[in-house]
Amino acid sequence: SQKIEQNSEALNIQEGKTATLTCNYTNYSPAYLQWYRQDPGRGPVFLLLIRENEKEKRKERLKVTFDTTLKQSLFHITASQPADSATYLCALYTGGFKTIFGAGTRLFVKA
């Protein structure tokens, strides 16, 4: 069956460290993958998009990698700050104008 898996356990890190979140998928061949941030009580906000032929994409303190062989994307936040505390969702475009989301990983950055 088709699945997207993100770390269900919350990730706790110290301010200034690099946070690394994982997104694994099975039985999909997505043309691209996106990462979103969601704060409590709010809708997700788009962060980054990476295509299947791109290995890495960066935006300020954010970096995303995409390994279509491993069927995995890694999302990194460098020099993390308490304001980075949120739930991070990965999303796959599966074709047919349909994007599916993982359940998300909660990140807590302690000062």
Add this chain to the structure above:
Amino acid sequence: KAGVTQTPRYLIKTRGQQVTLSCSPISGHRSVSWYQQTPGQGLQFLFEYFSETQRNKGNFPGRFSGRQFSNSRSEMNVSTLELGDSALYLCASSLGGRETEAFFGQGTRLTVV
């Protein structure tokens, strides 16, 4: 420009009733997608509309339906509500092409009692 607007923000309904949720996309966006978000399941895709046509739908029962109007505003309807329909319903608007960023509304929190 104004963001995606969902109304109402909160709703309490009784089992067996029906409900209609509304989504006004960003001006110029022709695609609207709907998602159900629950703590255990994350965001589940309901359907996507573009220029009044449903282009895809998720694995939900026929009690869940939607439509899109000529001004791109969209509504979703849930009939014969069940307790398990309690969730945050999110809509997202986009230009509708590939690789386009989706902009989400704040959602409608539906509680079925």
